[in-house]
Amino acid sequence: MSPVFGRRSGQLFVEEVPLAAIAEMAGTPVYVNSAGGMRAQARALIDAFAGQDVQVCYAVKANHHLAILKLFASLGLGMDTVSGGEIARALKAGCPPERIVFAGVAKDDDEMRQGLRHDIWQFNVESIEELRRLDQVAQTLGTRARVALRVNPNVAAGGHDKISTGRKGDKFGVPVENAVSILGEAARMPGIEPVGLHCHIGSQITELAPFEAAYLRVIEAWKAVRQSGVPITRIDFGGGFGVHYREAPNFTIADYAAMVKRITTGLGAKLVLEPGRFLVAEQAVLLTRVIYLKETGEHRFLVLDAGMNTLIRPAMYGAWHDIEPVGIPGAELAPTEVVGPICESSDFFARGRMLPRMVEGDLVAIMQAGAYGRVMASDYNSRPGPAEVMVDGDQFDVITRRRPVEKQYEDEVIPPWLG
Template sequence: MTQPFAYSEGRLQAEGVAVEDIAAAVGTPFYLYSASAMQQAYRRFAGALQGAGLDALVCYAVKANPQLAVIATFAAEGAGADVVSEGELRRALAVGVPAEKIVFAGVGKTAGELALGLEAGILQFNVESREELRLLDQVARDKGVQAPVALRVNPDVDARTHAKITTGKSENKFGIDCDDAAAVLQEAVALPGILPVGLATHIGSQITDLEPYEAAFQRVAGLFAEQREAGVPLQRLDLGGGLGIAYQQEALPTPEDYAAVVARTAGRLDVPLVFEPGRHLVGEAGLLISRVVYVKQGRSRRFLIVDAGMNDLMRPALYEAWHDIVPLREPASAARLRYDVVGPICETGDLFAEGRELPELAAGDLVAFGAAGAYGATMASTYNSRPPVAEVMVQGDSFEVIRARPSHDALMRSESLPSWLGKVPKSG
């Protein structure tokens, strides 16, 4: 664990609060976020860009963690929002993100979503196909307006990240091939409902090597300069997000290193730049807290069965992702045992860690899964009819529940039986 999560007097603290005290108040499992960690991550990222002499708008990628309190924390810092759905757009607007700081990305925007973005007056739509461009033109003309568009270019660069979260290769579904971009831009210029304002790119998530950024930014910046010289009125360049975090305490490039790459590839354009970090701002600011239910000794394996499941934290099952696992009480001994850390879901894939060396643990002990602030709660489900976990935010020595755990009755009230089956019976 790293700051703001650290042991003090033998207990894991979140800022100024003992995590086990929060567990006693809200029950387990639950997500826990540090507001200060989010603020510090944003300030360092934005500060690095400013320090490199760049005119930058940082738009928090809402998909990483869409809780209203999280979006509002970044909005209070001056951040915009990168959204990929109507729901995310409505959330950003609801907590006061100015529409002129909102970028609408995503490959499958519907006519209704495009219309909502136009009505709100957002900064730009990152358009990912000719088909989307033509639909947006129609929607904008119907409303008697022009839609500000940044064409998302796929630079065919390998981000060297997990195959399921890379987005900048030619075989990925995202963006328009770099070689086709000039022709699509010319079509955009000719469409009466479209105002081409820029180019955009985003090559993937959890990127831990700056070389793919250098290659992608160099290529897109070159295209930007060529098209501007050809008379396309491009005003800004959106360089996306994707900078990784340390899941296993690995050495990573810093925001300052990243800003230096941006400065030497795109800084020469002397135009406003847009960035869309998500995981980098929230990932290390969150924990998933869980309680050991049983320790089961198998024939050859020792299973640590916890009350959180793959429905609560999908990343290990989906991406084979690593999350540090630590007890909330500081171990008195350096001795370690090997455990397969598993949840209660009826799936063999409900596996958080295999053969993980951990301090000796027993039923009732509390553990924290590290770096769970991004793509944790937002990817959760109610599989096995398990209610979504509570979410809590801490600031200094105070904490508050920002999303309560719904009851089983509340979940069933959202359903109904067809008329021929009568009414849903009340639970006992």
């Protein structure tokens, strides 16, 4: 559990605020974000790389709320974006374009123009086809795109097959051995300014070895590109460092920074890091309420008002989230199926979890919910979308209002010919 969450007189608090007070004010389900926790994570990362030439760019896809982007931008972080919409969010939150990176395998012409018109710091290009298209778009605007080529070092890593991105069969990047030829062609394009190499091998990585293996291959390619005459100056190592879900990673952020320093000392390269989950995952909870306790023979079902439409990670990835009663927990534990209201058998948060007995009306905190939680929520089953709250010390505010059903269909049109 993140240190921003703790118990006082048996009640679960976030920073200086009891979670029960948030539920009373905002209702449930509600995501509760700790500003203090996110600041602490960002500062820990910045401090770990003190003395190294590093630009940290928060991976917006992990949690794209404007308040969270504003918080990180105020600390000097840039933004790693993967769509035109995320670029717009980053700018709206006050991140200067000279700290925005634009990644993703399917940038369309409008998104390219958007990035070019704002003169963003870097395009992470994923293919020769994208590079040629970006060159054409940049020429029509009379400008040049600063480009880091994403290379695939063929290193398997990540907490799940669906979040491993650096293998030969993955859709991301180009083979690392093709970097010299592709950036050689890029250097001859009027609309392209090659500035570096980029890689990202996966998410929720809990060992240092895959990072080092991948980075060494990227560094070797970076040297080869420079020796070929293309004067690139940056290496973007992406993100992916794991957080404590069921088990803690086998390294600290200080260990990671020391490894990066050891293998990059003397290169003279500007380094870019793109953490997302690391900065936000453990700094938020999904606060939900028990609808009822259903007991059928050998099974105890704790039925919540949050479901896979609210937090899809357990259903999609089999992901583990700690589950805590908000009130005083009972002493006797029993295997419990923690489920939501969605009409799908996959609508589970946990199976056979050892939990104290809770009953109708009790509050439950699903922990480590800050990354890929609210941003992946849906309107499935036309259930009202969850609210969001941000806490800072002893103050808190609703930062996203609950989305009522009427808002879900206000942009839907019934054709007049249906009568």
